[in-house]
Amino acid sequence: MKNVAAIILAAGLGTRMKSSIPKVLHKVHSRPMLELVLNALRKAGIKNKLLVISPETRSVKKAFPYLKVALQPRPLGSGDALRHTKKYFSRFKGDIIVICGDTPLINAERIKSLLAKHRKSRSSCTILTVDTDDPSGYGRIIKDDSGEVLKIVEEKDLPDYERNIKEINVGLYCFNKKDLFEHLKKIKINPKKKEYYLTDIVELLKASKKKVSSVLSDNSDEALGINSKNDLAKANDIMRKKTISKFMEQGVIVTDPDSTFIDTSAKIGKDTVIHRNTIIESGVSIGSFCEIGPFARIRPGTRIDDNAEIGNFVELVRTKIGRGTKAKHMSYLGDAHIGKGVNVGAGTITANFDGKNKNKTVIGDRAFIGVGAILIAPVRIGKGATVGAGSVVTRNKHVPAGKTVVGVPARLLKK
Numbered sequence: 001m002k003n004v005a006a007i008i009l010a011a012g013l014g015t016r017m018k019s020s021i022p023k024v025l026h027k028v029h030s031r032p033m034l035e036l037v038l039n040a041l042r043k044a045g046i047k048n049k050l051l052v053i054s055p056e057t058r059s060v061k062k063a064f065p066y067l068k069v070a071l072q073p074r075p076l077g078s079g080d081a082l083r084h085t086k087k088y089f090s091r092f093k094g095d096i097i098v099i100c101g102d103t104p105l106i107n108a109e110r111i112k113s114l115l116a117k118h119r120k121s122r123s124s125c126t127i128l129t130v131d132t133d134d135p136s137g138y139g140r141i142i143k144d145d146s147g148e149v150l151k152i153v154e155e156k157d158l159p160d161y162e163r164n165i166k167e168i169n170v171g172l173y174c175f176n177k178k179d180l181f182e183h184l185k186k187i188k189i190n191p192k193k194k195e196y197y198l199t200d201i202v203e204l205l206k207a208s209k210k211k212v213s214s215v216l217s218d219n220s221d222e223a224l225g226i227n228s229k230n231d232l233a234k235a236n237d238i239m240r241k242k243t244i245s246k247f248m249e250q251g252v253i254v255t256d257p258d259s260t261f262i263d264t265s266a267k268i269g270k271d272t273v274i275h276r277n278t279i280i281e282s283g284v285s286i287g288s289f290c291e292i293g294p295f296a297r298i299r300p301g302t303r304i305d306d307n308a309e310i311g312n313f314v315e316l317v318r319t320k321i322g323r324g325t326k327a328k329h330m331s332y333l334g335d336a337h338i339g340k341g342v343n344v345g346a347g348t349i350t351a352n353f354d355g356k357n358k359n360k361t362v363i364g365d366r367a368f369i370g371v372g373a374i375l376i377a378p379v380r381i382g383k384g385a386t387v388g389a390g391s392v393v394t395r396n397k398h399v400p401a402g403k404t405v406v407g408v409p410a411r412l413l414k415k
């Protein structure tokens with residue numbers, strides 16, 4: 001998108017989070033909040049981005065080293081934060097999107113429609129608002145009888161007669177660059193909070209006869225600003241439900257959406273059943289007609305082919321499970337390459353870590369692993385081979401195809 005830049009505010013102390021980690025690095029659905037905000041900006045086609053950090057939130061720069069940053073030396077409010085970005089825009093002409101780094105659920109379409117309305121209405125400032133049943137904590141939008149925005153009033157400064165206003169400031173704005181920097185200078189310190197509120201700019205723009213517009217969104221979930229760990233849990237829950245719903249729309253059966261976590265980046269085939277209390281982490285790929293869980297944890301680097309069954313208390317990581325293979329009870333399978341039609345008995349463990357390295361276990365098609373087997377990697381179990389119940393197959397052992405091993409340490413069983 002041309003002649004548009006974005007400023008992401010992340011220099012606040014985040015006091016209400018009660019955390020020593022900068023707020024925007026806290027994770028929503030396994031990703032730092034800031035990453036979600038950046039994704040939305042990227043999807044909206046905005047390339048030119050500037051992040052505002054403070055000495056206290058410097059570690060954000062380390063987590064996102066490719067981002068251009070401006071420093072707000074002291075936490076004197078959102079208005080003050082923006083003043084410190086002026087020099088980065090000396091040659092820029094156009095519109096500036098300002099977004100709070102703590103609104104991770106904002107979606108790209110909303111950013112696009114805000115910019116579109118801003119340009120079409122030739123406004124100096126366009127703000128995103130939402131009607132919500134619980135406006136507490138947010139700045140309220142004060143409009144006149146004809147629906148024109150007059151000002152934004154922060155909760156702390158709200159007179160009683162305005163408390164029932166349900167239209168709130170989401171924290172996403174679009175400004176004409178020139179008007180923004182001219183009017184930022186005029187913001188006065190808020191006497192109660194001793195901060196320069198960005199939101200005061202609306203009244204100042206109106207006073208100099210500039211046009212201020214608003215876009216009312218119907219999605220109050222998206223507006224959620226994360227100020228506390230309770231808000232963080234709310235955001236996680238919203239994202240989790242939304243993601244699971246998408247998987248169900250694609251044909252996955254989820255028996256208890258409330259107790260299930262599926263990462264957005266996972267791929268799952270049609271008619272696979274995900275049973276309750278199952279966690280499916282990033283990048284996992286699962287075929288069709290599988291049964292996963294209850295209580296399974298499928299970690300990154302795992303691929304499960306069609307018709308496989310992974311049951312309760314089974315943890316998989318960096319593991320490939322072939323078509324029709326079953327591991328139904330209490331197993332840990334890590335760095336394992338398991339073929340088709342294998343039966344992995346209850347309690348089987350791949351001992352993949354020797355204290356220094358992670359080693360591989362290879363199990364051929366149709367092998368049968370008895371209950372409670374321990375496979376000390378690196379180790380190979382041939383096609384159609386059998387490992388007796390309770391056996392310990394030691395390092396570098398290769399069980400030949402079709403043969404049986406038993407005991408501790410496992411030895412070849414002679415017919």
Ligand code: UD1
Binds near residue numbers: 140224
């Ligand atoms: C802010 C808005 C409020 C809106 C709400 C939406 C102001 C004054 N109020 O309130 O109208 O309804 O967001 O979630 O903006 N920041 C800095 N430097 C500072 C202070 C804050 O960069 O010195 C950044 C924060 O990192 C954050 C954003 O500005 O990303 C908003 O600050 P925050 O303290 O969270 O404001 P809210 O009280 O949530």
Ligand code: CA
Binds near residue numbers: 102225
């Ligand atoms: Ca906030």
